[in-house]
Amino acid sequence: MKVLIAGGAGFLGSYLAERFVADGHNVHILDNFVSGLKGNIENIRDRITLLEDDVTAFRTDERYDIVVNFASRASRVEWEKHPVDVALSNAVGSKNLIEVALRCNALYVYASSSEVYGDPKVIPTPEDYVGCVSTTGSRSPYDEGKRFGDALTKAYERQYGLRNIIIRFFNTYGPRMRGGDFYGRVVDRFVNQAINNEPITVYGDGSQTRSFTYVSDTIEGVMTAITRGKEGEVYNIGNDSETRIVDLAKLIKKLTKSSSEVRFKDLPENDPKRRAADIAKMRKLGWEPEIPLEEGITNIITSKSKE
Ligand code: UDP
Numbered sequence: 001m002k003v004l005i006a007g008g009a010g011f012l013g014s015y016l017a018e019r020f021v022a023d024g025h026n027v028h029i030l031d032n033f034v035s036g037l038k039g040n041i042e043n044i045r046d047r048i049t050l051l052e053d054d055v056t057a058f059r060t061d062e063r064y065d066i067v068v069n070f071a072s073r074a075s076r077v078e079w080e081k082h083p084v085d086v087a088l089s090n091a092v093g094s095k096n097l098i099e100v101a102l103r104c105n106a107l108y109v110y111a112s113s114s115e116v117y118g119d120p121k122v123i124p125t126p127e128d129y130v131g132c133v134s135t136t137g138s139r140s141p142y143d144e145g146k147r148f149g150d151a152l153t154k155a156y157e158r159q160y161g162l163r164n165i166i167i168r169f170f171n172t173y174g175p176r177m178r179g180g181d182f183y184g185r186v187v188d189r190f191v192n193q194a195i196n197n198e199p200i201t202v203y204g205d206g207s208q209t210r211s212f213t214y215v216s217d218t219i220e221g222v223m224t225a226i227t228r229g230k231e232g233e234v235y236n237i238g239n240d241s242e243t244r245i246v247d248l249a250k251l252i253k254k255l256t257k258s259s260s261e262v263r264f265k266d267l268p269e270n271d272p273k274r275r276a277a278d279i280a281k282m283r284k285l286g287w288e289p290e291i292p293l294e295e296g297i298t299n300i301i302t303s304k305s306k307e
Pocket residue numbers: 075076171184185186187189190201202203204208210245267268271272
């Protein structure tokens with residue numbers, strides 16, 4: 001099959017591209033490298049076609065069997081620095097990629113997010129939860145961008161018969177996730193801080209929770225949804241076990257044998273209090289996350305020690 005992966009040089013996109021290449025497919029990667037990295041696709045560079053472009057300007061006459069839309073900046077730090085980019089890549093970028101898929105009668109796979117649920121009142125959160133989201137808060141370019149991406153997908157399905165699957169990712173972690181201040185995602189940030197014996201910065205009192213899924217489980221989930229899922233459905237890919245952020249800090253300190261202190265800082269605006277995925281729909285397809293948090297974090301620590 002010929003597969004277009006927009007955002008294919010990003011954290012999740014690059015692992016998915018590797019998987020499609022390994023399975024023998026013809027992979028085209030579209031990326032503008034604002035947060036994706038050439039290094040992420042170095043090992044498959046000679047087996048893929050690279051299209052260096054922005055999804056909001058993307059046009060093509062190529063025919064594809066699957067169009068995967070993973071093209072968006074995906075961290076709070078980036079949403080705050082580039083809110084317009086984030087909103088438009090999910091709105092205009094979605095429209096462009098949907099129209100490519102529609103022209104080819106390809107399957108359109110949209111990377112939605114647990115962020116569409118906002119600060120959910122139902123935990124673990126099922127796919128039919130309608131959300132509790134601020135339309136004007138600092139997270140809204142991403143939250144509402146993903147909500148619009150979902151809505152546009154369903155609009156094209158209803159009006160034009162777009163073949164689609166919407167996947168809602170919960171917090172995924174693993175090697176290649178960009179750390180430090182550029183990206184700022186919690187697992188990588190804490191591991192970097194702990195390895196360098198710098199203070200581990202817990203926002204708020206650290207009682208907020210997230211459910212973390214290791215990247216290999218997430219990619220297996222995407223392949224399961226594409227190959228065994230039903231078109232037109234929405235699937236949560238995540239974990240139903242919750243971890244408090246302060247406990248994550250302590251776990252990472254222990255696993256890195258760090259002397260870092262845990263330092264509490266102000267909680268960012270609209271930071272969701274709890275997050276866990278109801279994954280009953282994915283379980284029915286035979287998928288289940290397998291890698292325990294300790295093992296996944298140890299893999300990250302090992303990969304950093306080799307850098
Ligand atoms: N967080 C934290 N310290 C950091 C970075 C993040 O305590 O240095 C917290 C953040 O406030 C949130 C959780 O970790 O409650 C997950 O943050 P991340 O940005 O990784 O993902 P998201 O909030 O989008 O789920």
